[in-house]
Amino acid sequence: MNGYKLRSATNADSDAIKELVFAVLREYRLQPDPDGTDSDLRDIETNYLRSGGCFDVLVDSCGAIVGTVGLYPIDSATCELRKMYLSRQVRGRGQGRWLLEHALARAKEIGFQRIVLETASVLKEAIVLYTRYGFRPYQAPHLSHRCDGAYILALF
Secondary structure: OOOOEEEEOOHHHHHHHHHHHHHHHHHOOOOOOOOOOOHHHHHHHHHHHOOOOEEEEEEOOOOOEEEEEEEEEOOOOEEEEEEEEEOHHHOOOOHHHHHHHHHHHHHHHHOOOEEEEEEOOOOHHHHHHHHHOOOEEOOOOOOOOOOOEEEEEEOO
16 A cells, blocks of 8 residues: 555564664653563464464665564454554554454454453544444453543454
């Protein structure tokens, strides 16, 4: 899409992914948590790919990572949408929609029946996008420390 492409992430991408995710979090005054909530980024291949999920990156024409999205398996029917972030320079151009549509299609391909996500209310644009695609608030059993809301979407 417009010079951007999606590809599967590997552990070799971990530092660039962390750099992007942590920069976006700081932009919204949210605290990165490399030893807790964000520790999954240390080993993307084990935490996402080998566990039955996926983690993809959006790269620009130079190969720089400008977006991320992961599907983390919770159980055989449920995955969590995680780490869906875009760098500032590509926001507002349809890439968020593209990433989300890609994640929804991949979740169905893998065989998940529902997707959950946690988010912070300061991420207003993301919440608008999620609700446009049918995500509805729900009472999660727990929330990570920087999140104050949870959403769920049935895929079938």
